Amino acid sequence: MMEQHNPTHVVLVSSPGLGHIIPMIELAKRFVLQHNFKATVLAVTSQTSTAEKQILNSALTPSLCHVIEIPSPDITDLVQPNDAVLTHLSVIMRQAKPAVKSILSKATPRPSALIVDPFCHESIPLARELNILSHVYLASHAWALALIVYSPVLDQQIEGQYVDQKEPLKIPGCNPVRPEDVFDPMLDRNDSQYQEYLKLAKGILQSDGVLVNTWEELQHETLEAFREGGLLSEALSMKIPVYAVGPLVREPESDTSSVTQSLLTWLDEQPSESVVYVSFGSGGMLSCEQMRELAWGLELSERRFVWVVRAPTENAADAAFFTTGSDAGDEVAKYLPEGFLSRTRGLGLLVPGWAQQMSILRHGSVGGFVSHCGWGSTLESLTNGVPLVAWPLYAEQRMNATLLAEELGLAVRPKVLPTKKVVGREEIARMVREVIPDDQSLTSNSVRERVKEMQQSALNALSEGGSSYVELSAVAKSIEG
Structure with missing residues (x-):
């Protein structure tokens, strides 16, 4: 034996x-x-x-x-x-x-x-x-x-x-x-x-x-x-x-909830690489003023979007660290610009609190990610070939943003540090359009090409x-x- x-x-x-x-x-x-x-x-x-x-x-x-x-x-x-x-x-x-x-x-x-x-x-x-x-x-x-x-x-x-x-x-x-x-x-x-x-x-x-x-x-x-x-x-x-x-990085989880299913169905209906995904991670939060500017910036960019949105804070940017996923969706609408929801109906989706990020980033219609640059989210983006708009908030994220945008060429970033100043709507619109250009067949986009190279390198x-x-x-x- x-x-x-x-x-x-x-x-x-x-x-x-x-x-x-x-x-x-x-x-x-x-x-x-x-x-x-x-x-x-x-x-x-x-x-x-x-x-x-x-x-x-x-x-x-x-x-x-x-x-x-x-x-x-x-x-x-x-x-x-x-x-x-x-x-x-x-x-x-x-x-x-x-x-x-x-x-x-x-x-x-x-x-x-x-x-x-x-x-x-x-x-x-x-x-x-x-x-x-x-x-x-x-x-x-x-x-x-x-x-x-x-x-x-x-x-x-x-x-x-x-x-x-x-x-x-x-x-x-x-x-x-x-x-x-x-x-x-x-x-x-x-x-x-x-x-x-x-x-x-x-x-x-x-x-x-x-x-x-x-x-x-x-x-x-x-x-x-x-x-x-x-x-x-x-x-x-x-x-x-x-x-x-x-x-x-994690594999996408099977999630049969109605929120996730309707979100994926909506993404199925959008053109390839046309949607920008906006999320500030499991703990990240924005101020009321910054949240409004972001809403205006998304609207001005004229790009489709999925925005994981939570009520703003005037406290620390990592205020949600220990309470992720506990948001009430109807609370959030009152902080957005008047008429934003009706003007962007059909163009964008708001997801309250928390989303199945890997399922979203893996979807073929997603072409950019406005991210807090947590390293987990960064790797999920890169392994799915999605270029980033770097928006650091706390922990080591400022360093991550510098690495991604300035050393590796895998992200664009605002001229001001979001932890110090409010990023304006015009700049937000510019960055979103940079990762999702008008006609991708005619545009040589170095950030996008570099991300696709790194995606292959990661698989290897x-x-x-x-x-x-x-x-x-x-x-x-x-x-x-």
């Missing part, structure tokens, strides 16, 4: 938020499908986001990966109501550590590796206690990783606020970062989230390796900086490898023998020992 071997078991831990949970589930699926591993995802959930619940209910194919929900611990006594999202996430994951430890120690078969998102870095010592490997999965790109891990050095080098610096911040072997493009936690060094961010930056390097959601051709030079002998690797005396395993990277396939295989091999 042949001896039965248990499969190699990896446990992946995600912090709350769709932008964290979805990438971790997709990485887990990849280990199962590509390497026959057993994967368990520990998803610490906010308990307040309708969309998060939907994703967890629909994305869970038990045959692929086992998901265990860990309800978010009560942290009301540990944070202030106006503390930043990063502070909340860091404290939540610190408090969730005993639950993670308990599940890890009882898991069967015994895990061979622990993979965490950066907010869970304090769980890395748990892997050491169990004598297993630990990896960090940053569901973002290599330039973002470079800024994060180099931040403790910048913290020593630079006096005063980063945003007041006159020169870009230099990172060995990588493009410098403009002061206004830094991550949110770096905007104010006196805020509690800055200290949490520095802890996170140091914590990442305590792991046995870092996985990033990018691929070799997209960011070759930046990835070279991390390799042995690379300038950044040398500057930080890095002892751990960085693996480019992306672009890992993930296919058997491609760069990202090979990198993930190297991770799997190290885990199997």
